[in-house]
Amino acid sequence: MNLAPEATILQVRAPDELNASNAGPFRDLVRNSLKPEHQKIDLDFSATRFVDSSGLGALISLHKAMVSRSGGVRVMNPTLQVQQILELTRMHRLFEIIRA
Amino acid sequence: MSLVTISPGRILRLTCPCDLASVRDVAREIRSYLEREGLNAFEVNGWELICTEAGNNAVEYASGAAAAIPVEFTLETTSTTVELRVIDHTPGFELPDQSVLPDPFDEGGRGLYLMRTLSDSLKYLRGPDENCLVVRRQRSADGPGESTADITAEHAMLQATLHTMTEEIATSYEILSAIFRFTEELNQGVGDTGFIERWLCELAQITGADWHILRLVDATGRCLAVSHTSHPTANLDPIHLDTLSTSCSVEVKAVTGHQDVWFDAQEPPSARDPLRCLGPELAGFAHPLLVAGELVGILTVGRHSRTHSFNAGQVNIIHTLTDFLAIQIRNAQFQAEKLRAQLIERDYEVAARIQQQLLPKIHPCRGRWTTLGLCESAQRVGGDFYDIIEVGRSGLLLAVADVMGKGLPAALFATVFRTLLHAKPDLARVPSAFIEWLNQNLVAELAGLEMIITAQLAYVNFDTRELRVAGAGHPPLLIAAADGTFQEVLSSGPPLGIDDAQAFDEDRRFLPEGARILLYTDGITEATDEAGVPIGTDPVIEILKESARLNLNAQETVDRFAALPRGTTTTRAADDRTLLLLSEDTALMPEACAAPNSRTLCPAVS
Numbered sequence: 225m226n227l228a229p230e231a232t233i234l235q236v237r238a239p240d241e242l243n244a245s246n247a248g249p250f251r252d253l254v255r256n257s258l259k260p261e262h263q264k265i266d267l268d269f270s271a272t273r274f275v276d277s278s279g280l281g282a283l284i285s286l287h288k289a290m291v292s293r294s295g296g297v298r299v300m301n302p303t304l305q306v307q308q309i310l311e312l313t314r315m316h317r318l319f320e321i322i323r324a
Numbered sequence: 325m326s327l328v329t330i331s332p333g334r335i336l337r338l339t340c341p342c343d344l345a346s347v348r349d350v351a352r353e354i355r356s357y358l359e360r361e362g363l364n365a366f367e368v369n370g371w372e373l374i375c376t377e378a379g380n381n382a383v384e385y386a387s388g389a390a391a392a393i394p395v396e397f398t399l400e401t402t403s404t405t406v407e408l409r410v411i412d413h414t415p416g417f418e419l420p421d422q423s424v425l426p427d428p429f430d431e432g433g434r435g436l437y438l439m440r441t442l443s444d445s446l447k448y449l450r451g452p453d454e455n456c457l458v459v460r461r462q463r464s465a466d467g468p469g470e471s472t473a474d475i476t477a478e479h480a481m482l483q484a485t486l487h488t489m490t491e492e493i494a495t496s497y498e499i500l501s502a503i504f505r506f507t508e509e510l511n512q513g514v515g516d517t518g519f520i521e522r523w524l525c526e527l528a529q530i531t532g533a534d535w536h537i538l539r540l541v542d543a544t545g546r547c548l549a550v551s552h553t554s555h556p557t558a559n560l561d562p563i564h565l566d567t568l569s570t571s572c573s574v575e576v577k578a579v580t581g582h583q584d585v586w587f588d589a590q591e592p593p594s595a596r597d598p599l600r601c602l603g604p605e606l607a608g609f610a611h612p613l614l615v616a617g618e619l620v621g622i623l624t625v626g627r628h629s630r631t632h633s634f635n636a637g638q639v640n641i642i643h644t645l646t647d648f649l650a651i652q653i654r655n656a657q658f659q660a661e662k663l664r665a666q667l668i669e670r671d672y673e674v675a676a677r678i679q680q681q682l683l684p685k686i687h688p689c690r691g692r693w694t695t696l697g698l699c700e701s702a703q704r705v706g707g708d709f710y711d712i713i714e715v716g717r718s719g720l721l722l723a724v725a726d727v728m729g730k731g732l733p734a735a736l737f738a739t740v741f742r743t744l745l746h747a748k749p750d751l752a753r754v755p756s757a758f759i760e761w762l763n764q765n766l767v768a769e770l771a772g773l774e775m776i777i778t779a780q781l782a783y784v785n786f787d788t789r790e791l792r793v794a795g796a797g798h799p800p801l802l803i804a805a806a807d808g809t810f811q812e813v814l815s816s817g818p819p820l821g822i823d824d825a826q827a828f829d830e831d832r833r834f835l836p837e838g839a840r841i842l843l844y845t846d847g848i849t850e851a852t853d854e855a856g857v858p859i860g861t862d863p864v865i866e867i868l869k870e871s872a873r874l875n876l877n878a879q880e881t882v883d884r885f886a887a888l889p890r891g892t893t894t895t896r897a898a899d900d901r902t903l904l905l906l907s908e909d910t911a912l913m914p915e916a917c918a919a920p921n922s923r924t925l926c927p928a929v930s
Contacts, residue, residue, distance in 0.1 A: 276377060276380065276435075276438075281434075291581070291582075
């Protein structure tokens with residue numbers, strides 16, 4: 225995972241898979257990288273092939289943390305498989321999905 | 325993980341240790357197997373997720389000795405169906421009849437929902453030592469034959485990717501072309517309601533929305549009023565931002581949370597939600613319009629449908645175009661505010677010029693006596709005021725007033741005070757009577773606005789050297805003489821505007837040789853030095869005494885007062901500050917004064 229924090233946006237590259245075995249550590253790592261000035265987290269999902277319900281839970285947890293800062297989580301360039309899961313669970317309503 | 329059997333009847337059996345990482349190994353193996361079996365990309369993705377969720381449950385709920393027992397997966401494929409059986413050694417659970425999505429902010433509880441949504445049937449068979457989850461789903465009707473399985477699976481994946489890319493390109497094109505069209509129209513101004521109407525119409529066409537409500541924050545900044553809606557006859561009351569409750573309204577939730585709020589048949593607007601008036605079946609979302617975190621408005625869009633809501637691409641279009649509109653609206657508001665500020669600034673400039681015109685242009689002289697004033701406003705216009713009125717051939721009435729507060733209201737009262745001062749010249753020789761009359765004429769207006777005026781009137785008779793002083797809550801009049809003596813004349817009454825029956829006393833003095841008489845407002849003595857401490861009266865008295873001792877002329881003396889600290893800012897005084905000086909030049913012999921009533925033109929310092 226590469227962290228490239230900018231002014232108010234924490235940019236994070238999501239792992240190849242975000243599942244029950246790594247969702248918790250990933251959530252904690254991102255949380256610990258947050259600085260007071262961060263209002264948004266941009267999660268680069270371009271290389272993430274698989275997300276399960278635990279991975280979604282980690283994303284929701286991060287989103288809640290950012291909502292308390294009047295911000296949110298943006299899912300950047302999700303793969304087709306990940307986007308299917310987001311839409312299936314209606315998470316595309318919660319997260320902003322960006323394609324650059 | 326161990327692969328037990330791949331039978332000719334297409335049965336795959338796998339076991340793995342009871343840990344989450346091993347479950348993923350199994351899921352990937354099953355995915356590869358199903359790809360070889362010729363399932364398309366959507367089916368393969370679904371089974372990988374089902375297998376993972378089922379395995380995760382088997383691991384997460386296993387405890388004690390059960391956690392040491394491997395998890396067993398059996399996958400059976402036929403030409404028409406795929407069935408997965410997962411055997412766990414957990415205490416088991418009661419399978420609900422239905423699975424619903426949890427609240428969007430709940431972090432767990434989606435595994436079962438995903439498995440059910442992705443399958444045709446799901447059963448959970450509980451036993452004394454082990455349980456079995458059985459998931460079944462029909463294969464796609466256009467499933468491939470075994471010999472072309474790999475090619476067709478890849479083809480399906482490519483088709484799906486192509487479909488997504490095409491959709492995204494189309495979405496981007498729609499967004500860009502709409503923004504270009506709107507940008508072209510911006511020359512006509514966002515205030516043109518036709519612009520927003522056309523914008524909403526475009527948005528509806530691109531996204532397939534059936535209805536919309538656009539609310540914008542009004543000029544007060546405290547109310548979200550309906551700007552445009554597809555249902556103009558609907559009863560949609562304004563939303564008052566300063567009395568937002570924990571209302572069950574979708575729009576209020578979106579405004580308070582600064583987040584999209586979705587609704588459909590599964591999570592419908594509450595019975596009291598105003599959206600209900602749009603129809604019985606509603607699916608859509610409310611999106612707050614924010615610019616730099618500041619609320620500009622809220623757009624609620626939807627369809628007359630139970631479940632058919634917007635997909636991710638359509639949500640992106642709505643977000644992008646709405647955010648674009650929000651920026652344009654904010655820009656238009658900034659422009660309007662800038663214009664209003666310019667107009668107000670111009671009004672203040674005119675008011676400041678008028679106020680300067682009201683100060684004496686000519687400062688009268690009488691023989692050895694000279695007058696000079698200083699008036700500085702903390703803002704463009706102020707509530708301080710001084711005036712000099714000639715009374716006969718040998719008298720002057722000196723007046724200084726300070727209206728409580730600063731800015732335009734104070735300036736208006738200062739103007740009223742001046743008008744009254746010039747309206748009753750017959751009272752000029754009796755300052756106490758004059759100040760009583762002023763109080764009686766001002767008290768009603770001042771009390772109505774909870775304002776007061778402090779003032780001091782001093783009548784000087786140069787023939788008799790008599791000084792008569794009356795004050796209303798004003799700083800003391802100061803007298804310094806050439807011989808070093810010094811006097812203070814205190815105000816005899818409270819400020820003007822409190823009691824119309826108030827009587828004011830009058831203090832009578834005789835002017836000493838080489839006298840310096842100073843009337844001033846508290847802005848002079850309450851100005852702070854660099855340390856932020858008010859300078860007080862000491863430096864003022866010192867300057868006045870020195871002026872008398874050294875026989876400084878009026879201009880030199882006023883310059884010294886002007887050089888005193890002005891307050892916390894370098895450009896303007898923290899408070900209005902005003903003074904009026906009467907000084908006697910002892911160097912001039914009385915007979916040298918050819919014109920006893922001559923006048924000198926001494927512009928006020930501002």
